[in-house]
Amino acid sequence: MNIELMQERADHAVVLLKALANERRLFILCHLLNEGEMCVGEMNKKLGLSQSALSQHLAWLRKDNLVSTRKEAQTVFYSLKSDEVKEIIKLLNNIYCH
Known part of the structure; x- marks a missing residue:
C-alpha cells in the first residue's frame, strides 16, 4: 500500500474517531444504527437532547460525512452514511450498548 493512500485513510479514521x-x-x-432513518423530532423525543444540542451534533456528523440527509417537505431525515461507518458503530454497539 502506498504512503499517500495510508495517510488519506488515517485522516479519515481520525475524523470518525473524533x-x-x-x-x-x-x-x-x-x-x-438500531432505529434506521429518523427525523430530528423523533430523535429529540427518544434521545432526550434539546433541539439545539441535537441540531449541533447532527451538523457536526453531517459535516464529517458520517450521516446522510433526505428531505421530505419540511422534514429532514438522517441515516448513517456509509457501510464502513455502520460497521464501526455496529461493533461499538455490540461491545458497549448490550
Whole structure:
C-alpha cells in the first residue's frame, strides 16, 4: 500500500474517531444504527437532547460525512452514511450498548 493512500485513510479514521469521542454523537449514531432513518423530532423525543444540542451534533456528523440527509417537505431525515461507518458503530454497539 502506498504512503499517500495510508495517510488519506488515517485522516479519515481520525475524523470518525473524533466524532465518536463525543458521548452524545456516539449515542446518536448508535440510535441511527438500531432505529434506521429518523427525523430530528423523533430523535429529540427518544434521545432526550434539546433541539439545539441535537441540531449541533447532527451538523457536526453531517459535516464529517458520517450521516446522510433526505428531505421530505419540511422534514429532514438522517441515516448513517456509509457501510464502513455502520460497521464501526455496529461493533461499538455490540461491545458497549448490550
